[in-house]
Amino acid sequence: MSDEQTIQIRDAIQSAISENPVILFMKGTPDQPMCGFSARTVAILQSVGTPFAAVNILPDPRIRQELSGLSNWPTIPQLFIDGEFVGGCDIVSEMYESGELQQALGVEDAGEPGQAAPEPEPQEPAPLTIENRL
Amino acid sequence: MAATDAPATPEELKARIEAGIPGATAAVTGDGHHFNAVVAAPAFQGLSRIAQHRLVYDVFGAEVGDRIHALSIQTKASETESSA
Numbered sequence: 055m056s057d058e059q060t061i062q063i064r065d066a067i068q069s070a071i072s073e074n075p076v077i078l079f080m081k082g083t084p085d086q087p088m089c090g091f092s093a094r095t096v097a098i099l100q101s102v103g104t105p106f107a108a109v110n111i112l113p114d115p116r117i118r119q120e121l122s123g124l125s126n127w128p129t130i131p132q133l134f135i136d137g138e139f140v141g142g143c144d145i146v147s148e149m150y151e152s153g154e155l156q157q158a159l160g161v162e163d164a165g166e167p168g169q170a171a172p173e174p175e176p177q178e179p180a181p182l183t184i185e186n187r188l
Numbered sequence: 189m190a191a192t193d194a195p196a197t198p199e200e201l202k203a204r205i206e207a208g209i210p211g212a213t214a215a216v217t218g219d220g221h222h223f224n225a226v227v228a229a230p231a232f233q234g235l236s237r238i239a240q241h242r243l244v245y246d247v248f249g250a251e252v253g254d255r256i257h258a259l260s261i262q263t264k265a266s267e268t269e270s271s272a
Contacts, residue, residue: 091258127238128245128252129259144260145237 064120071134074107076159079121080131084108091143092131098150104159135159195220196256208247211266221257232265240265
């Protein structure tokens with residue numbers, strides 16, 4: 055495990071966070087979440103109807119290691135909005151229920167899921183993989 | 189408190205949260221891998237949700253995600269004596 059590669063991964067994570075207004079680090083992909091907490095968080099974002107980038111942390115353990123070092127947060131998933139760490143599944147769920155999440159995403163008028171919200175388009179933007187960014 | 193290889197139990201997590209956060213009361217459920225903790229503590233007052241959850245995660249350090257595979261948290265600031 056070279057230090058240089060670890061630094062590259064950290065830089066790629068930081069770039070991804072700053073370049074994507076809404077980005078979710080998760081286990082698996084939005085289409086195929088590999089953990090119930092990641093699946094629930096994806097479902098919340100999709101029901102809010104906001105486009106989001108997603109990074110699968112599973113391919114390389116260093117992604118999670120560096121991400122948790124940056125965010126000072128031990129668990130996955132982790133949601134960032136406008137470069138700011140928002141929380142994991144528990145906090146995102148609480149914020150969704152209270153309407154704070156919709157407010158933070160600027161979609162306060164989102165009605166019931168499936169009503170006004172357009173069909174989520176998981177392919178846009180495509181889930182980015184850290185490897186492709188190096 | 190040293191980590192052991194023994195499976196984690198809700199009782200252990202409850203005791204460690206209550207010992208690690210002054211004045212905290214915790215209700216913990218779980219199956220040895222996935223846990224849910226509802227924690228109330230005066231120390232949470234004035235803190236963001238993220239900061240509140242970090243206080244709980246900090247009790248377990250690197251065990252979260254490892255020995256404690258998953259830990260869901262709900263926090264609330266409990267009243268202090270003076271506000272009664």
